[in-house]
Amino acid sequence: MFTIDWKPNKSSPVPLHIQITDFIKEKITNGEWTVGYKLPPQRILSKALGVNRSTVVTAYEELTAEGLIEGKSGSGTRVINNTWNLLATTAPPNWSSYVNLGIHKPNLPTIQEINQAEFIPGIIRLGTGELSPNLIPSTSLKKVFNKLSSREITHGYQEPKGLLPLREQVADYLKTIGIQTSPSSILIVSGALQAIQLISVGLLHKGSIVLTEKPSYLHSLNVFQSAGMNLIGVPLDKEGIQISQIPNYKRQHRAALLYTIPTFHNPTGTLMTVERRNQLLNICQQEQLPLIEDDVYRELWLDENPPIPMKASDNNGLVLYLGSLSKSLSPGLRIGWIVGPEPVIEHLADIKMQTDYGSSSISQWVAEALLSSGLYYQHLSEVRKELRTRRDFTLNTLNKYFSDLAVWDKPTGGFYIWLHLLPSISIRKLFESALSEGILLNPGNVYDNTAEQYLRISYSYASLPNIEDSLRRLSNIVKTITK
Incomplete structure (x- = not known):
């Protein structure tokens, strides 16, 4: 575009x-x-x-x-x-x-088009993976900014692992979800994407194989590929990644690590079961296959608390755990964290210092204040309520306009509905036709090149009227293309 x-x-x-x-x-x-x-x-x-x-x-x-x-x-x-x-x-x-x-490969052409089209005035972003501006806690953020303006805070660079008071708050938060760790084992990063970049250049060598779900958000990026790695997809079912195939994949491809989004998976919305998590952790321990657990959607549960992270049961330092405030609070804050063995965290912290000399000090102080004041937890309660309403509205709208055109599962958290279109259709033609009518889609084939009949539908960003309007018009576009 x-x-x-x-x-x-x-x-x-x-x-x-x-x-x-x-x-x-x-x-x-x-x-x-x-x-x-x-x-x-x-x-x-x-x-x-x-x-x-x-x-x-x-x-x-x-x-x-x-x-x-x-x-x-x-x-x-x-x-x-x-x-x-x-x-x-x-x-x-x-x-x-x-x-x-x-060295760094460009985004996939469709991803470049999406990134540019998101800023077209009036565009309806039907696949965007972030909170609507209306769901960002502006009042709480203003309170924090006012409070910080009267406090003595450091505006210079922070130590390599990040602001200590923030790491202490993150450690306290992690205890509430079963992860026992200390601030020295936490690295503050500028979102989970930077965590993935640091891991790719800091822990892997050129030619390494990374296993991940198929489909996966990672397939829409070239982070690992730009560092000379290759991604191999492992099939996904309704309980999570199919662990029975992992030993063969690991040996056949000599895989270096496995990356997973077990909680409200991107793009399918799948929630990995307790049993599958235990099995996955056991398999990775047996195979000595390090595991990246990307848990950025954890706090966006809508029906009930998700299972505890695999990191909570990791006694061997096998799991690198990723968390972030970008999905649950504000994408502009750019604060996330990596939890892992101290030698790994120290090494990644050293690399981070070489790349950006630390995440924004102001953002770190804001994040610390939100966590320590309890405002973040208040916000989570409110945003879950709003997302629940949005999810149910979107599901009802899909039933209204897509009952004979697609099938889908009800997500129990996160942002996404993985829509499987039933008519055989050119996903490229659908993307272009929708864009010409002011509707921006996220086609499934950017997450898995074989997912030609899928769309990632997000209920987190567009307004409810826009969601209904765009899905109504999209159903007509599908019917027109398939005639």
Whole structure:
């Protein structure tokens, strides 16, 4: 998806094609669109600018005649020169080649489209995995900010593992869910995603195999792959990851570790049973297979408390436990934690210091105040109530519009409903058709390339009227495509 923050002035006496030509020249001259940059197709640019395609065609022709761009069949139109280079004897660097050779792989194309489309005014984000702005405790946050403004707090860098008072509060919280640990075994990170990045570069070597559920949120990222790792999916059923296959997968692929989201799994919403958790921990202990337990959705239970974490039963330091406030409190706070053996935590803390010199001090103080004051726990009670209402409303709406088009399970917590479409349909065509009507979807194939008939539906972000409106229109789109 191409976005642009400029549009031609249709009331100007300057012809539209000249305005567009000058705009692109400025982008090239300023070095924003460098040699090798691929310009958007004429159809896409004309739509973004709100002009006829012929206007863009004329602008491209003039830029081509001036030797600034070149169009080739099959590879699109690219910048081949800039106005300074026309006068110079040496060519400027081709930054596109650097981008392509960089170590960190780009997001999947669909994920890039989703990330950009989320900021289109008026878009209905039907798959977004975060709390609605209306569910973020603004009043509590203001109380905390006011309280901190009158306290003496440190605004400089914190020690490598993070703010000690915050780690003490996290240790106290962990005790309430069965995990006995000390602040020295906790590393404060900027969300669970950074925890995964630190683990990938700090504990694994290039070529390592990581086992995870299939489907899994991890498959929508290139975090491990960018560090030279490979993901292998293990099938998932209604009780969680199918542990009977893990020994074979471990030996066949020489897997280095296993990553799991046992509590309100992303994207399926599955809650791993107590029995399956015990079995998984036992299998991993037998196989000496380290386990990453990503538990960021734990506090978003809607019907009853979920089983205690596997980390609570880990007596051998096998489990690295991940928690976060991003899902349950606010994505903008960017505070999470890793719990593990002290040598591992110290090593990851050292790597974190090399990358960002510690998470935001202000965010850490805010998180500490929310936990120590009890405001966080008050918020959890309120947000569960709201999410329960949203879940039930979404399920009723699905029954109304999708009863003959899809099947799904009722989640008992988290954000997601894993919708299995019954008609055979092009998920790409559905994505594009919905987007053209202002509905942003999360297709299942970004979490598992074989999940072509699935959508991740979220009830946490869009308003209830928007959820009903978008699901009603989406059902009509599905019916139109399958005719």
